[in-house]
Amino acid sequence: MSAVDLCLLTAGLLLGLGPLALLGQGRGRSSAVVYSASGLLCAVLALSGLAGLGGLGIGTSRVLPLGLPWMGAHFAFDALTAFFLVVLGFGGGIISLYAIGYGRHEHAPMRVLPFYPAFLGAMALVLLAADAFSFLLSWEVMSLLSWALVLTHHQEEDARKAGYVYLVMAGFGTMSLLLAFGLLAGPDGAYQFDAMRGTAHPPLMAVAILGLMLLGAGSKAGLAPLHVWLPLAHPAAPSHVSALMSGVMTKVALYGFIRVVFDLLGPVAWWASPVVILLGAGTAVLGILLAMMERDLKRALAYSTIENIGVIFAALGLAMAFRANGMTAAAALAFTAALFHIFNHMAFKSLLFMGAGSVLNATGLRDLDGLGGLIHRMPVTSFLVLVGAMAISALPPLNGFASEWLIFQAVLLSPDAPQAAVQMIIPAAGGLLALAAALAAACFVRIYGVGFLGRPHSEAAANAQEVDRVSLTAMALLAATCLLAGIFPGTVIDAMAPVVDAMLSGRLPVQADETWFTIIPIAESRSSYSGMLVFVFVALSASAAAWAVHRFASDRLRRAPAWDCGFPDASPLTQYSAGGFAQPIRRVYGTDLLGARETVTMPPPGDTGPARHELLVGDPSWNGIYLRLALAVTYVTTRMNRLQFLTIRRYLTLVFMSLIVLLVGLMLWR
Amino acid sequence: MPGIAFDTAHLLSGGLLLVSFMMIYQDRMFSLLRIFALHAVVLSLSVAWQAYIQGAPHLYVTAAIALIFKAIIIPSALRRIVVQLGIHREVETVVGIGVTMLAGIGLSALSIVLMLDVTQGADPYAREDLAFALSVVLLGLLMMVTRRNAVSQIVGFMSLENGMILAAAGAKGMPLVVEISVAFSVMVAFIVIGVFLFRIRERFDSVDVSVMDQHRGDQR
Structure with missing residues (x-):
């Protein structure tokens, strides 16, 4: 059985597992059975993807007699598909494992079970599709199934609003993709990817296709200003689905972008790439600023997804800029960095969403200001979330640092580009990315500090219980992935080399031969990074410090209340709140960018009521674009x-x- | 196409356009119906001439249908309706006759310029035939738009149909089936609209469509 057949069979089984799940009626162990089966099938996908990266089964294809009668449905298995199958299979598998534990607490399992495996299967089909029709069909099935999952808790007003906005944006995105594929196929209707590769596209049309892909794939991935559905929809779903949507589905959207722009489209004019870079960098800053302002834990994570998508788009834009100038090595570096960050974000964002799910299960709370002190009640979860938070904040030796470091190495290559505009814009975008990285660190210090450290802000947080072992195992696996990918980045880079080679006809130097697992993207004289050395140093210095503290300090264990700065019995509310922690950054960036407004209402003299402090933070694209658009539509329809x-x-x-107008138009046009 | 055949076909098509203009000019109901009958006669002559020079006997059927139904039965039926219902015998126009005529000239110019431009390289008769036919169609529409009275709107609609049949007859090899169906669609439209008129009469005591608007509560 060839690789593509195996993957198609697996995807088909996943799609079939959905309806089968209905038989269980959500009783007893049926949810565990469904999630275990999904996990195993995902493992098959991940393994075939890994084998594909090793060269097994690359280039196999299959035509199924489905869809349009004169065309059939084409599926193919190449290096890019293999890499994303690893992301999908690995992420989906571990999330399914987590769901075995998490799903027990779901009060309406039949709203999740039928859609969950089918959602995974549809994503696999998107990756395998090799003609426009199967791609769009799978894409739309993926959108609709995830929409059904967003509506799991449809009793809540927020979830219904999220579902509505998501459906509108998904429809808009698919329409853009449809137009993009229409332009790609050209007048002869070359809808197979193989035929599209052979079609030449005039420069302006190539830019139009790029723009449509930015709209279509960008709206699914969460590129600003098309991101508005994402912070609504991702948190509204159950936490394992949030992890799947944020960790995996956004990557499938990126796959669509990479497939079209780097594989099918052919060369794009150099002046289009700064747009992608700036959009990505702007998205990163906007996303992380909004994450910084957000009190809801899952929404903050969703905003942070937007940031990471921005970073990845910026890296892809760098790769486009370098490719347009024939700088293959630099393009390979930026592209590798993007792929690496795609994998990394899948790992740590899924981990963090699982952590948020565990917290939600243990406390019933998503509001950061209600949490606190969880590190005492849920030590394992807290430790694993700490690993994820450090990884996403790009701290060495974890994986987030390795990929962001590669991106900045690519940024530093911009002076070699021939155009002055590229030389100017890329460092500016690099500055934005650096700002986003710093803000991300601040954001996760805030989330971890307010949510997990200190004293509990609420009864629920004070009585939280550690979650089950299965969930913890899943989270531990991802935490280990974050660490291993950070220590051995060279291995990951070498594994991704076939993909880079297939897309750009070039690759980074082989990293496996370097000593101490160092990665050297360009030349040793220029830059090198060894996650292993950093890890050894961190481990040694931390152990030495711990040893010294225990050896030389008083060894009597003392437990003192946290934040005990002279107020032993003060209320937990005297601690930093999430809003208070974010205030300095909000005052610096939020007033203009986010329209943040603070109002303090003092009670009149003699009134014993409390003073009120109100804070308004808005998403500029929601108020500036979407509400105006809605107003315009209302105005026009009222008139009509x-x-x-x-x-x-x-x-x-x-x-x-x-x-008459048409006839006159025809006359003038001729 | 030999000279005399071409010229005659040209003359008849042009005659149809001329009669369309005459219809627009009329402001009395009975003379409008008479002109419409003339319109149908010229159409049937034109179609019959096409049948003769193309050697296409089935077009004679079309010519006969045009002559019998459109030139005789429909005008007399409409005349009966007007008499029986006591419909106001003046055609109420929206804008003045002169303005309508000027608009009609503009439409003819538009359709001739457009058609001669679009059909470059086609058979010269077919080109001009199509240009005339489009003019007749547009004039029929113009008549429907600029008349308030339901009967004159029906007449406008049927002169529009005549223009279509002129175009169909000028194009060689148009199968008979289509012409019959076009003729029957006119018949059906006539019956439906005739019944409709009776209903309007029963319901509102008038066939002036503006009365329907008032009945519906609209402001004009």
């Missing part, structure tokens, strides 16, 4: 409403005048 009450003769006149 009068068309319903015309006289018969006026209707005839309308028909007549439009005919």
